[in-house]
Amino acid sequence: MQEPVDLLICNGLIITQDEKHQIFYETDLAVNNGQIIAIGKDLPYQTNHKIDAHRKAVMPGFVDSHMHETLTRGVCEDLPLNRWLDEICFPLDRSHTYETIYAAALMNQLEMIRGGITTFIDIYRFPAACAEVAMRSGLRGIFVPQIMISPSDVGESIESSEKFVSDWKGRSPLITPGFGPHAPYSLPPESYSKIGALAEKYDVPIHTHLSETQWEVGLIRDQFGCTSTEMLQRAGV
Numbered sequence: 001m002q003e004p005v006d007l008l009i010c011n012g013l014i015i016t017q018d019e020k021h022q023i024f025y026e027t028d029l030a031v032n033n034g035q036i037i038a039i040g041k042d043l044p045y046q047t048n049h050k051i052d053a054h055r056k057a058v059m060p061g062f063v064d065s066h067m068h069e070t071l072t073r074g075v076c077e078d079l080p081l082n083r084w085l086d087e088i089c090f091p092l093d094r095s096h097t098y099e100t101i102y103a104a105a106l107m108n109q110l111e112m113i114r115g116g117i118t119t120f121i122d123i124y125r126f127p128a129a130c131a132e133v134a135m136r137s138g139l140r141g142i143f144v145p146q147i148m149i150s151p152s153d154v155g156e157s158i159e160s161s162e163k164f165v166s167d168w169k170g171r172s173p174l175i176t177p178g179f180g181p182h183a184p185y186s187l188p189p190e191s192y193s194k195i196g197a198l199a200e201k202y203d204v205p206i207h208t209h210l211s212e213t214q215w216e217v218g219l220i221r222d223q224f225g226c227t228s229t230e231m232l233q234r235a236g237v
């Protein structure tokens, strides 16, 4: 009698990330207890969960290293960043509540699963809503509350972010909380310093926008006489 396994994926194009980056054509893959136990042709296992992967790729999940769990897909593009932020983004950001972000996270995380994304970094508002959804979706997420000092009413505060980090750190192996200072033009160096110290205190990551446009680079150079990266370095981040 053939050995039972939890999942058998058959006849797929298997793209590995082993040392040789091997690729196998029309090949089977067996999974048991959450681990890949065999890759080969016509594997001798039986299962109640079989997927025919003919003409499909079987590969590790994609990582989306920067996303915002908003509901504003494709809203008014083709504007310079500073105008797009002031005229489109910030008014929409301002209007969100925990409930609307929860709904947005349901949609965004479903969309990521559909696109083969298994890990993502989310920098936006109401991160607890998105993390709650991730507990249901099973995705791996790094959640960094988007902190903004100016304007002050469209993002998270340093205080609300610290609360989120202390609430969520260690809660799930798939969820990593952190700090998300928005950008060098929306937080002063002192705030970056404060956030840097908190990130060290809680041993969590920082994720930020940096040197996105010529406008930002010129603005920071005018204000501080250095690049955005140097500004963060001086702030101790």
Ligand SMILES: [Zn+2]
Binding pocket: 066, 067, 068, 209
């Ligand atoms: Zn962004």
